[in-house]
Amino acid sequence: MYNQSLDKGPLKDDGRDQDEDRRIEFEHNVLAGYTVEPKDWMPEGYRKTLIRQMSQHAHSEVIGMLPEGDWILRAPTLKRKAILLAKVQDEGGHGLYLYSATETLGVSRDLLYEDLLHGRAKYSSIFNYPTLSWADVGVIGWLVDGAAIMNQIPLTQCSYGPYARAMVRICKEESFHQRQGFELLNEMMNGSEKQKEMVQNSVNRWWWPTVMMFGPEDKDSVHSKESRTWGIKRVTNDELRQNFIDVTVPQAEILGVDLPDPDIRWNEERGHYDFGEVDWTEFWRVVSGHGPCNRDRIEAKRKAWEEGVWVREAIMAHALNEKVVDRHG
């Protein structure tokens, strides 16, 4: 139903010039806090930016199931296995909320997914690191989901209605993700020396990749300005990163782990923690496909896609039989 209206109206490829007045009115409305809904007129650049950002977000949720999924069969207790299963299922659900919200912009999910399978789409750099020990499951919950929450909360105020609503639902579920991770680590930190070591080792490996999750520094961020004008992104990468570090340092103290950054220090004057220089060459290397697991992640998704062909074919055959497609499509 959504795509139909997108074919109407005078919007052409060079619609920005033709619809200058509409664009100005649009930006004015967005600034005033107006929520944009699927059938409303929107600048082509706004639509494209949303499709890119929302589909990358959806891909990240779906790829994000893999590193933790690796530990479902090796969870140490039935309780932890049930928790991890529920968490990984949630991430799949987040992917679906977001794909469905992206579809309201008139794109097909199959095409977006095809881009992912062919390595043409980006997703969060963090999921290209391997989960080497059970403590990684806890650290992902605590740090990675913690960073995701930081990132996602401002998106509940995003100017595009379906995206904002999906984020509200997602944020409600994320808090369980972070808390189960922290609890898991806290149990280990009250355990044997070996367990404590395992946690510290895991924090050492995940800390910097997590700090990188907020993306490049504001001065190097290409899309920031227009995203702000359009109310898509209301808080900058650097602000989010600082907030994350400010809330996480005291949590690490309670947990009793060291964060692997000797420059972390409370700055009375700024009212924030100072922190060290991020290795941005590593970030760009991972984003551009050369992280430790990029190839494995896409490979796993492709395998699942290919092995699911018969299921999708059966579904389509049934749909055609039931005339769901014929009647309505």
Place this chain on the structure above:
Amino acid sequence: MGNDSSNKEVEIPLYEVFIRSANGLEHRHVGSLHAADAEMAIMNARDVYVRRNEGVSIWVVPSACITASDPSSKEMLFGPSRDKIYRHPTFYNLPEGVRNI
């Protein structure tokens, strides 16, 4: 889906999902999903939209069956009610001291 001719390949049909969060409340739109038929759409909706007691009842409707109003006809559809302010109780001035009205 729908009438979009740019989608050459047919996708698994899209359904809109509505959830009643508790008896006494109306069903509310929560999002969409793909399914072969209505039964499968309800099963998928259970997995996607009600993992935490979010509802007691699910409606699914093929997305293509929904006819939505066009935002450009906003004036025609919603304009007239704005200038009929006498339809609102606040339009009427009552003498001071009148109670329970």
